[in-house]
Amino acid sequence: MNADLRILVVEPNPERVRDIVDALREAGWSDVKALLQMSELNQTVREFSPDIVLIDLTNPDRDTLEHISHATETAKRAVALFVDQTDENLTQAALNAGVSAYVVDGLQMDRIKPVLQTAIARFKMMRQFHFELNAAKQALEDRKTIDRAKGILMRQRGMSEDDAYKLLRTTAMRQNRKVIDVAQALVTAADLLS
Template sequence: MPTKVVVAEDEAIIRMDLRELLQEEGYEVVAECGRGDEAVRLVRELRPDVALLDIKMPGMDGISAAREISVDRLAAVVLVTAFSQRELIEEASDAGVHGYVVKPFERHDLVPAIEVAISRFRSEAMLVDQVASAEGRLEARKVIDRAKGILMDAHGMSEQDSYGFIQKTAMKDRRQMRDVAQDVIDGGLAPAESA
């Protein structure tokens, strides 16, 4: 599948040149516009792989648009602009921009910037997923440990037996161990007392 791109550039001729260049390179331009606020809307709606944004646009400048796109991790962002001042580059970096190309540019400037931006965006997304997964496992571990403590204190079970009770109940009921442990904590689940 071709890489999908939204182009936001307020100068129609440059926008047309960008679209043609991107299409010649095998990219699919799914939308184009001349306003930053519209670019954000299009990216939210169409979910492209990358958004190419100019800095100076009506409605919302490219850096503000990049910030909105990046904070929600909607797409990789490449700024294509005539401005190369260090403070703008720093501001763009703080806004979550993945690539920065200065006009006038050549084809061999744009394509690598897009590919590196997409790669960085995907790496960031994987890292965010890994952190969320690790946090979820840690939270589940805390709930299970708390439930084990309750089973040990209230029912005189060993740590191994309390863990086994949670694990076997989860397998039998086809539920997550965390959910079973939460039932133990809430008082809705206890081992059957042997007479």
């Protein structure tokens, strides 16, 4: 558990806020800020820059979930949402909004620590998944560009595919650049000349 986490608690009931903050401190988290008004969420997130946002709602709706997603920037931080009641559509909307933990039956003080730990772990896992997915997409795009550059060299110089790649690679080494950068420059030049 990381005791240095900055936690923002969003709860409209001041008494309940005290209970939540006390439970968080008992669990080992001390950098906690409470927010009573959902309307101040955007500004508070910008100013406080929490690692995790804990939101306790009685009855969420799609608009609220969308607001939470944008305000908390769910791609940058974990969000644990506690609700008293839900339905299948709201559950799906919460997951689509990027909520890391969606807990039905409200916030129980004895469940705060394991739920937040789970939310943080899930957030890290999803962030790693997105990173790997983006890396794979970029690798595929780079491969397409390199293949296109090889095709240009093969047509213009009558080279084999292996020789075209060797030329790209030796040019990259000579210029102290990456193969993808040389390939991109060749493709861009070919597009300009066609």
